[in-house]
Amino acid sequence: MQIPEIDEMTIARLRKAGLRPTRQRRELAHLLFSECTEAMTAESLHTFAQRHGVKVSLATVYGTLHSFCDAGLVREVSIDSRRYFDTNPDNHQYFYFEDERRLVGVSQADAGIKVMPPLPEGRKISRVDVVVRLRRD
Structure with missing residues (x-):
């Protein structure tokens, strides 16, 4: 691929x-925000990038995703010690397909x-993650 x-x-x-906007950040941001339809792990983004001709190391993908998190561009969601990165940083719900290890954002505003x-006293909510885990019958 090109x-x-x-x-x-x-x-x-x-x-x-x-x-x-380094080359790696530009290329990975383009893939994340224009080509990806669901939350991705660093490994799946690395594979996706390679398929699209983007030459980048897995370590660079991790570093880039973490810089995107720090900047508020993506949100990190941990499930079963796997970290997913979602391009929608707002509070919302997710479907987690256990058999496929896929995390998909749900945009229905009245769910959750x-x-x-x-x-607890002295605490405030920093964010809310609602994950609905799904498996086949």
Whole structure:
């Protein structure tokens, strides 16, 4: 496959997040925000990038994803000691397909937790992850 054409919106998104648009960041951001339809692990993004002709090491993919997390561009969700990176950083729900190890965001706004339990004193909610685990009958 051909290396993707990087659009100006991808570069602007990186700059707005305070990130220098290096080649690796531009290429991985383009794939994440334009080509991916679900949350990905670093390993699956690395494989996806290689299939698209992007030459990047797995260590660079990890580093890039963590810099994207720190900048608020992606959200990290841990399930069964696997880390998934989602391009929707807002609080929302997920379906986790256990047999496929896939994490898919659910955009239905009225799903999820309706009432939160009382919070311990001195604490506030930093984020809410609701994961619905699915398996075949």
